[in-house]
Amino acid sequence: MATPQFEILAYEPTELGMLCLRRRELLCEPGTIVTEVTLNHEFLMSSYLTASERALSEIALRMHAGSELHVLVGGLGLGYTARAALGSPRVASCEVIEFLPQVIGWLEQGLVPLSDELNGEDRLQITRGDVYQYLAAAPPRKYDLILIDVDHSPEENLGTANGDFYTAQGLRLAKQHLAEGGLLGVWSYAEDSPFSEALRALFREVHIEPVTVFNNLIDVEQTDWLFFARD
Template sequence: MKPPFFEILAYEPTELGILCLRRRELLCEPGTIVTEVTLNHEFLMSSYLTASEKALSETALQMHSGSALHVLVGGLGLGYTAWTALESDRVSHCEVIEFLPQVIHWLEQGLIPLSDKLNADHRLNVTQSDVYQRLASPPKQKHDLILIDVDHSPDDNLDKANSQFYTVDGLQRAKLHLEADGLLGVWSYAESSRFVDALHEVFREVRIEPVTVFNNLINEEQTDWLLFARD
């Protein structure tokens, strides 16, 4: 019997720990090949279930009626949030801020599933930096949409320094980077009443969107949470 396909594409140390990019065939769906990322040997993201990452851009675009939009995405990951934004002809520019240079190299080397599409789109600019530091600093430019998909949740951060963003003070600083009719969107794997309270204190309108899918890998439904805010 032929063993399932498994390939390590990258395995490298980073400031946050050991980062691994792998490609494998699913045991539950023979013939289905997925790309996955682990950090310190813990699962981080996959190309198998991407509905919530896509919905972060889709819902934000539905909520904003403007055109020639400037979008800022915090976290490149496997590129699904950025690419979904770029699929809209109402987006004129999309900047992705990615903390780990290794992840940017994966895109440049064509190792992630959306590499060809992303690398060919002239509207995309990928910057190696800390999106939280950017949003905590005085704005040099403003954005119509700011979409954050970096941490597991507002209460479960990849780096403890990120926690400041999820406070009233952090959100007030981030809000300065939005255009007058701009929108902030944040991805989370869990609800966070503390963060929702902070959003309500800083913004006039807060919208919470659960995204539920059936995960064949664990044979149960799972829900991610999208949190949007604007004035």
């Protein structure tokens, strides 16, 4: 019997802790190779289950009827939210703001599954920065869709300052970056009542979408939560 594949592609210190990019063959599905990211030895993301990351873009696009759309994505990750947005011919541009330069480097170096596809996409611009600081400042331009997938949840943040975004004041500042009819979408692994209440205090329409998949790596059904808001 062949030995399952396992490879560490990158192991680097960052401002948030030790970041690891690894590629491995699944024991439960021999022949299936996945790319995974851990932060401080805790699981962060995977190329195996990407339904909710893709749905963040797909549902937002269904909710917005416009064309020539300008999209802002907070957090590059493995690129699945950006790729789903760029899958629509109605998207004119997609700007991604990623906090960790190492993550941007992985894409540029061809280390992640979507590298070839995204590196060849003319509509994509990737910027190193803090999307929360960007949204708290005066808007240099406006977006039709702003899609945030950075933290585990509104109450479990990767950075100590990130939580300000999820408050009424933070959302009020972020709202200034939306074009007329624009939509804000936020990914979370947990349903969060205080965050949904803050959204409802500021936006005319709030929609919360659960995305449930069966994770056969741990033999459980799991649900991620997508929050959408617009006026």
